[in-house]
Amino acid sequence: MTQVVDAVRTLSVSLDERSYPIHIGSGILGEPRWLMPYLAGRQVMIVTNETVAPLYLERFKVGLSDELEVRELVLPDGEQYKSLEQVSRIWDALLEVGFNRRCTLIALGGGVIGDMVGYAAACYQRGVAFIQVPTTLLAQVDSSVGGKTGVNHPRGKNMIGAFWQPKAVLIDTATLTTLPPREFSAGLAEVIKYGLIRDVAFLGWLEDKMAALRALDDEVLVVAIERSCRLKAEIVAEDETEQGVRALLNLGHTFGHAIEAHQGYGNWLHGEAVGAGMAMAAELSRALGWLNEGDVARVQAIIEGAGLPLEIPNDMNAEDFLSRMRLDKKNINTRLRLVLLKSVGDACVFDATPSATLQALLEDFPRR
Amino acid sequence: MTQVVDAVRTLSVSLDERSYPIHIGSGILGEPRWLMPYLAGRQVMIVTNETVAPLYLERFKVGLSDELEVRELVLPDGEQYKSLEQVSRIWDALLEVGFNRRCTLIALGGGVIGDMVGYAAACYQRGVAFIQVPTTLLAQVDSSVGGKTGVNHPRGKNMIGAFWQPKAVLIDTATLTTLPPREFSAGLAEVIKYGLIRDVAFLGWLEDKMAALRALDDEVLVVAIERSCRLKAEIVAEDETEQGVRALLNLGHTFGHAIEAHQGYGNWLHGEAVGAGMAMAAELSRALGWLNEGDVARVQAIIEGAGLPLEIPNDMNAEDFLSRMRLDKKNINTRLRLVLLKSVGDACVFDATPSATLQALLEDFPRR
Numbered sequence: 001m002t003q004v005v006d007a008v009r010t011l012s013v014s015l016d017e018r019s020y021p022i023h024i025g026s027g028i029l030g031e032p033r034w035l036m037p038y039l040a041g042r043q044v045m046i047v048t049n050e051t052v053a054p055l056y057l058e059r060f061k062v063g064l065s066d067e068l069e070v071r072e073l074v075l076p077d078g079e080q081y082k083s084l085e086q087v088s089r090i091w092d093a094l095l096e097v098g099f100n101r102r103c104t105l106i107a108l109g110g111g112v113i114g115d116m117v118g119y120a121a122a123c124y125q126r127g128v129a130f131i132q133v134p135t136t137l138l139a140q141v142d143s144s145v146g147g148k149t150g151v152n153h154p155r156g157k158n159m160i161g162a163f164w165q166p167k168a169v170l171i172d173t174a175t176l177t178t179l180p181p182r183e184f185s186a187g188l189a190e191v192i193k194y195g196l197i198r199d200v201a202f203l204g205w206l207e208d209k210m211a212a213l214r215a216l217d218d219e220v221l222v223v224a225i226e227r228s229c230r231l232k233a234e235i236v237a238e239d240e241t242e243q244g245v246r247a248l249l250n251l252g253h254t255f256g257h258a259i260e261a262h263q264g265y266g267n268w269l270h271g272e273a274v275g276a277g278m279a280m281a282a283e284l285s286r287a288l289g290w291l292n293e294g295d296v297a298r299v300q301a302i303i304e305g306a307g308l309p310l311e312i313p314n315d316m317n318a319e320d321f322l323s324r325m326r327l328d329k330k331n332i333n334t335r336l337r338l339v340l341l342k343s344v345g346d347a348c349v350f351d352a353t354p355s356a357t358l359q360a361l362l363e364d365f366p367r368r
Numbered sequence: 369m370t371q372v373v374d375a376v377r378t379l380s381v382s383l384d385e386r387s388y389p390i391h392i393g394s395g396i397l398g399e400p401r402w403l404m405p406y407l408a409g410r411q412v413m414i415v416t417n418e419t420v421a422p423l424y425l426e427r428f429k430v431g432l433s434d435e436l437e438v439r440e441l442v443l444p445d446g447e448q449y450k451s452l453e454q455v456s457r458i459w460d461a462l463l464e465v466g467f468n469r470r471c472t473l474i475a476l477g478g479g480v481i482g483d484m485v486g487y488a489a490a491c492y493q494r495g496v497a498f499i500q501v502p503t504t505l506l507a508q509v510d511s512s513v514g515g516k517t518g519v520n521h522p523r524g525k526n527m528i529g530a531f532w533q534p535k536a537v538l539i540d541t542a543t544l545t546t547l548p549p550r551e552f553s554a555g556l557a558e559v560i561k562y563g564l565i566r567d568v569a570f571l572g573w574l575e576d577k578m579a580a581l582r583a584l585d586d587e588v589l590v591v592a593i594e595r596s597c598r599l600k601a602e603i604v605a606e607d608e609t610e611q612g613v614r615a616l617l618n619l620g621h622t623f624g625h626a627i628e629a630h631q632g633y634g635n636w637l638h639g640e641a642v643g644a645g646m647a648m649a650a651e652l653s654r655a656l657g658w659l660n661e662g663d664v665a666r667v668q669a670i671i672e673g674a675g676l677p678l679e680i681p682n683d684m685n686a687e688d689f690l691s692r693m694r695l696d697k698k699n700i701n702t703r704l705r706l707v708l709l710k711s712v713g714d715a716c717v718f719d720a721t722p723s724a725t726l727q728a729l730l731e732d733f734p735r736r
Contacts, residue, residue: 084456095523123491126518126529150494155463161494162530 007219008034009226013145013233015165022144022169022233024226026218029056029133029172032063038168040129041102044070047090047117048108049077052135055178060108060133071097075113079266082112082152084160090120104129104167110136111143115161118149122164132166135175137187138271141194141228144169146236169229173221181214185307186271188213189252191224192302193278194231197248200345202227203302210305248347251339252277255312258324262316275308284353284361285341295344311368318362375587376402377594381513381601383533390512390537390597394586397424397501397540400431406536408497409470412438415458415485416476417445420503423546428476428501439465443481447634450480450520452528458488472497472535478504479511483529486517490532500534503543505555506639509562509596512537514604537597541589549582553675554639556581557620559592560670561646562599565616568713570595571670578673616715619707620645623680626692630684643676652721652729653709663712679736686730 008025020038028034044064048057053074064070073093075086094103107117107130114132121130134140150161176184195203205227206213212220232249239246256277259268282299285291291299300310325336336358337351376393388406396402412432416425421442432438441461443454462471475485475498482500489498502508518529544552563571573591574581580588600617607614624645627636650667653659659667668678693704704726705719 084452088452091521091528092523095521095527119491123487123518123528123530125527126516126531148494150491153459153463155460159463159493160459160491162491163494 007222009222011226011229011233013165013229014237015147018147018165020166020168022171022226022229024140024171024173024222024229026174026222027172028170029175030059030062032065034170035106035131035168036065038129038131039068039104040167041100041104042067042069043097043099043103044068044106045090045094045097045099045103046070046072046106046108047075047113047120048072049075049110049113051077052109052113056108056135056175060106069097071099075116077109077112079112079152082116084151084153087116087120087151090117091124094120094124099124099128101125101128104131106131106133107166108133108135109139110134111139114139114143115149115158116151118147118164118166119151119161122149122162127164129167130164132169134169134171136179137176137184137225138190140171140225141187142190142232144171145229145232171225173216173218173225176216176221181307183269183271184214184216186269186275188306189271189275189278189303189308191228192306193249193251193274194228196278196299196341196344197251197339197347198235198345199227199231200343202231203345207302207305210302214307247337247349248339251341251347252279252281254325254336254338255280255321258321259313259316261324262320263313268313272309275303275306276310276312279303279310280312280361280365281338281340283365284338284358287357287361288340288350288353290340290342291344295341298344299341309368311366314367316367318359321362322358375590377590379594379597379601381533381597382605383515386515386533388534388536390539390594390601392508392539392541392590392594392597394542394590395540396538397543398427398430400433402538403474403499403536404433406497406499407436407472408535409468409472410435410437411465411467411471412436412474413458413462413465413467413471414438414440414474414476415443415481415488416440417443417478417481419445420477420481424476424503424543428474437465439467443484445477445480447480447520450484452519452521455484455488455519458485459492462488462492467492467496469493469496472499474499474501475534476501476503477507478502479507482507482511483517483526484519486515486532486534487519487529490517490530495532497535498532500537502537502539504547505544505552505593506558508539508593509555510558510600512539513597513600539593539597541584541586541593544584544589549675551637551639552582554637554643556674557639557642557646557671557676559596560674561617561619561642562596564646564667564709564712565619565707565715566603566713567595567599568711570599571713575670575673578670582675615705615717616707619709619715620647620649622693622704622706623648623689626689627681627684629692630688631681636681640677643671643674644678644680647671647678648680648729648733649706649708651733652706652726655725655729656708656718656721658708658710659712663709666712667709677736679734682735684735686727689730690726 011022105121107114147163147165150158153159209220252274256273259273282296335351340350379390473489475482515531515533518526521527620642624641627641650664703719708718
């Protein structure tokens with residue numbers, strides 16, 4: 001499944017006729033040979049944001065053949081711009097330059113850019129090619145696999161969207177040198193999550209390499225990103241449209257979404273909320289008798305080692321959590337479904353947590 | 369493939385796991401047993417327009433189980449409202465009542481409602497169920513098969529959309545009694561088209577039954593609609609995402625789109641422009657030596673017999689056609705691709721029409 005070429009690792013995401021490669025390496029953003037095979041035709045539109053454009057747009061364009069018709073569109077940066085209005089700007093730009101069904105959109109940026117450009121591609125003339133070039137750790141290990149695209153609605157995150165697969169994902173680990181350390185830590189939350197839900201060997205490796213990862217050692221980064229994408233790809237291939245096992249990817253997310261929503265999006269980063277949420281899931285798994293105290297300490301240590309919070313906000317009481325958690329869109333029935341740990345490296349979906357146990361967790365969990 | 373139950377004909381559109389039935393009969397709009405098996409859950413939103421609502425909304429709701437949570441949304445009527453703005457109103461309404469991924473949207477109306485509701489369903493929470501209840505002949509024989517959904521953009525028709533299949537299509541021939549005769553004739557253009565492109569026996573049957581069809585004889589209507597849907601379904605099953613044989617469905621459409629666009633949408637109905645366009649395609653096929661004069665006369669007779677125009681607008685010259693035809697989104701290359709008739713009942717795609725031959729057709733074709 002994985003091959004190494006010039007220190008670039010390539011992972012294939014298997015989805016029948018919609019399969020695609022993820023190329024991971026340092027510096028590949030400036031090497032068009034990694035891009036060219038996946039273009040549908042001559043027409044190429046690079047969509048990025050105001051933060052990423054000055055850092056990487058010129059380097060990305062260097063060496064692109066003169067025979068291509070390359071256009072660019074720079075959108076504002078931030079989750080608050082993940083809207084239908086901004087996606088409409090992409091469609092307007094495509095129609096203004098007369099791009100046809102053989103055009104290719106390129107998403108150069110973090111998860112917001114990836115989700116919006118993917119959605120724009122899914123619906124332009126009922127579907128055109130797109131390529132993801134994620135520049136944040138979170139987007140590299142999370143958004144680049146799974147085909148989820150979309151935008152927020154004033155009444156809820158990611159409410160409008162489509163499943164649409166990229167033709168390729170190009171991950172340049174060198175882009176992480178310009179990522180704020182706090183955002184790098186937030187991305188690590190998802191990396192740790194993959195180990196916790198189904199790969200205890202990977203978790204052990206991460207414990208060993210945490211310092212090298214946080215020092216942005218390229219070789220270690222490539223391995224961590226490749227393993228994360230592979231674990232997610234395996235889960236997605238088993239469950240492309242999110243009916244079953246994919247739910248495990250929500251470890252820490254039900255608690256985390258409650259924190260994000262209560263604190264106001266952007267005050268706690270998604271990964272920070274997921275870090276604290278995974279600590280809560282571990283503690284609840286202990287209360288149910290599945291983990292022992294040593295297991296919980298191990299989970300806490302790696303979360304803390306990644307620079308992520310172990311405590312929850314001081315101004316949130318148990319009811320603040322419960323009211324948000326009941327709104328979560330994964331809850332089709334009235335019972336609260338949580339992803340918990342049967343053991344370290346083995347997650348499960350559980351909808352029979354006694355309410356007194358949950359209540360005690362939410363009341364007693366450490367605040368800061 | 370076809371079965372008859374209580375004078376209802378059922379046709380199955382085969383698309384692997386996205387296969388769905390089309391039920392065709394008089395009066396089924398008021399019989400919930402044809403609807404209930406296809407609902408994804410309790411939450412149902414009926415979307416219709418201001419013209420159809422007073423005629424059929426109450427009848428449609430009669431007998432729907434009290435256990436369902438039924439909501440309705442009435443949009444303005446007309447092609448000019450086939451916009452992202454109106455689709456956003458559907459999403460707003462769904463979120464306002466808190467509908468989840470198990471909801472079902474019902475499109476009660478013509479092609480505009482069907483295309484918009486299908487698109488809203490394709491993208492709500494990345495895809496929910498929808499059921500089509502087409503109330504115009506055009507929507508019944510054209511939009512109910514193929515999975516094309518979407519909206520117009522100021523710069524082009526159907527530029528934003530998705531392929532998304534309904535869970536079922538319910539066609540009530542009794543709704544045609546309230547359709548203006550001019551729109552009925554426009555729908556017949558597509559029925560005739562299916563015969564011309566690949567079913568000469570059906571074309572002969574239509575020649576026989578034209579008077580009964582236009583008198584809205586239910587038995588004859590059911591057969592004509594079922595055969596039209598079956599022919600389209602066969603073509604779509606062969607070519608779901610429009611790479612090859614599906615192009616034959618554009619017989620008369622390249623000329624027709626030029627007429628519609630030049631005259632302003634709504635002044636010539638789509639089916640009227642397609643009728644004249646098919647007459648042009650027949651004449652051009654004769655000029656290329658494929659049809660004889662008798663064939664052309666036969667094509668003209670059935671178009672005229674359906675109440676459709678044989679002449680093109682007096683104020684359009686050859687260049688008016690050519691400039692519009694070159695813009696058609698099916699033309700990926702610079703060569704003009706046209707659907708023509710090798711014989712009556714056998715269409716082909718041809719991109720080598722000598723420009724002098726085309727020029728002569730466009731200059732000499734009868735005007736009114």
